[in-house]
Amino acid sequence: MNKKIKFGVIVFPGSNCDADCLWAIKDVLHQDAEFIWHESKNIENYDVIVLPGGFSYGDYLRSGAIARFAKVMEKINDFVNKKNKFVIGICNGFQILLEAGILPGAMLHNKNLKFICEYVNLVVENNDTPFTNKCEKGQVLKIPIAHGEGNYYCDDKTLNKLIKNDEIAFRYSTLKGEITEEANVNGSVYNIAGILNRKKNVLGMMPHPERAMIEELGSTDGKYIWESLINFIKKS
Amino acid sequence: MPKAKIYVTFKDGVLEPQGKTVKAALEKMGYKNVKDVRIGKFIEMEISDGDKEKIKKEIDEICDKLLANPNIEKYTFKIE
Numbered sequence: 015m016n017k018k019i020k021f022g023v024i025v026f027p028g029s030n031c032d033a034d035c036l037w038a039i040k041d042v043l044h045q046d047a048e049f050i051w052h053e054s055k056n057i058e059n060y061d062v063i064v065l066p067g068g069f070s071y072g073d074y075l076r077s078g079a080i081a082r083f084a085k086v087m088e089k090i091n092d093f094v095n096k097k098n099k100f101v102i103g104i105c106n107g108f109q110i111l112l113e114a115g116i117l118p119g120a121m122l123h124n125k126n127l128k129f130i131c132e133y134v135n136l137v138v139e140n141n142d143t144p145f146t147n148k149c150e151k152g153q154v155l156k157i158p159i160a161h162g163e164g165n166y167y168c169d170d171k172t173l174n175k176l177i178k179n180d181e182i183a184f185r186y187s188t189l190k191g192e193i194t195e196e197a198n199v200n201g202s203v204y205n206i207a208g209i210l211n212r213k214k215n216v217l218g219m220m221p222h223p224e225r226a227m228i229e230e231l232g233s234t235d236g237k238y239i240w241e242s243l244i245n246f247i248k249k250s
Numbered sequence: 251m252p253k254a255k256i257y258v259t260f261k262d263g264v265l266e267p268q269g270k271t272v273k274a275a276l277e278k279m280g281y282k283n284v285k286d287v288r289i290g291k292f293i294e295m296e297i298s299d300g301d302k303e304k305i306k307k308e309i310d311e312i313c314d315k316l317l318a319n320p321n322i323e324k325y326t327f328k329i330e
Contacts, residue, residue: 076319083316113319120321123267167264167322201267 019247021047022060024107026081031067031104031224038224039064043240052084057093061247062100065107067160067222077121077163078109087114094216098250100144100243101216105161108208108218117209117218118176119168125201129162133232134199136207136221137187140180143210144246145217148238154191155184155235157221159199159207164220166202166209173204183217184208251296254309256327258318259290293317297329305329 023035032049039047047064050057057063070081081087087110093099094116103111111117124130133156138149149155168176176182185205188197198205200220208219223236260266266288273287297305309327318325 075317079316079319112321118321120319122264122322125265125267127267127271165267169263169321201265 018044018046019061019244020059021045021062021064022050022057023047023064023066024050024052024086025066026052026068026070026084028070028072029066029068029106031106031222034222034224035064035066035104038227038236038240042227042237043244045244050086052081052086054086055089057086057089058096061098062102062243063090063093065101065103065110066224067105067107070106070110073106073163076109076113077106078111078113081106081110082114090114090116094211094213098247099215100247102145102239102243103216103218104222104224105159105164105220108220109163111216111218116216117211118172119166119203119209121163122165122167122201123163124161124165124199129160130164130199131158131160132199133158134207134221135187135189135191135197136184137191137193139182139185140210142180143183143214143217144243145210145239146183146242147246148242152191153238154187154189155226155238156233157223157226157235158233159221160225161200161220164200164202166200166206166220168203176206176209177204179212181210181212181214182206182208183210184219184221252299252305253330254295254297254305254327255330256293256295256309256313256317256325257290258293258313258323258325260288260322261324264322290323291317302329
């Protein structure tokens with residue numbers, strides 16, 4: 015299948031990584047992408063919906079708490095339940111997916127209460143997913159984070175379920191892929207940086223793959239995630 | 251006009267970094283009797299007069315849907 019894959023990047027008031035995502039998909043990956051305003055209800059024609067980073071609705075109340083009630087979000091559940099449809103939520107997009115209950119858990123303030131903007135190392139926990147099939151299991155990716163509330167929290171029961179069902183995509187690690195307390199920059203439960211739903215067609219992650227696309231940005235490891243997804247869709 | 255006073259706080263098992271930081275600061279300031287600090291939200295809402303039970307039910311719904319995240323938070327409220 016040589017047809018270009020169609021990405022829709024949702025724009026909420028306060029999204030600020032929407033243009034970066036569009037650039038990464040169109041200019042670097044050479045696929046189709048367009049913005050979708052949060053009041054739109056027409057998302058069924060896209061292959062992939064991207065919930066970008068930013069500060070939707072000023073992060074008021076809780077990050078993502080208000081965006082999850084946007085009109086476009088009413089259609090997301092239907093979209094996710096369809097075949098060959100994918101959703102990736104990055105940073106604020108991940109927070110929105112959690113608030114919407116599409117992924118389990120919630121976000122707390124970073125353990126040091128600081129907004130952290132830096133490159134981190136992520137170990138690929140599960141490479142048998144539409145979003146990670148171009149990675150090796152245990153591969154370490156260098157991708158930046160930029161958030162104040164990325165301290166992932168879930169109860170033990172949920173964590174056990176995530177582990178049992180292979181729903182953990184990425185964990186904060188050292189450069190060598192070791193899981194340590196020090197590498198866990200924001201204090202997340204189990205060093206969790208990204209998780210999937212049971213069906214594995216929804217990924218939520220705090221690091222920004224769209225910011226690690228060309229050498230000039232310091233890393234191209236973000237491409238593994240987008241290219242895995244493109245690879246998966248083209249094969250299916 | 252009646253007012254709903256809503257308190258949203260973190261559940262007991264959830265580590266709350268703001269409270270921990272404030273507690274550490276108070277300790278440094280010499281307040282040794284402070285054993286733990288948890289910071290939450292206080293929301294005041296003006297509501298129209300009416301059947302009290304109905305209003306309570308509606309505020310429960312508002313808290314469940316939007317004001318509190320049941321994964322990490324709990325809430326209480328009173329109507330004055």
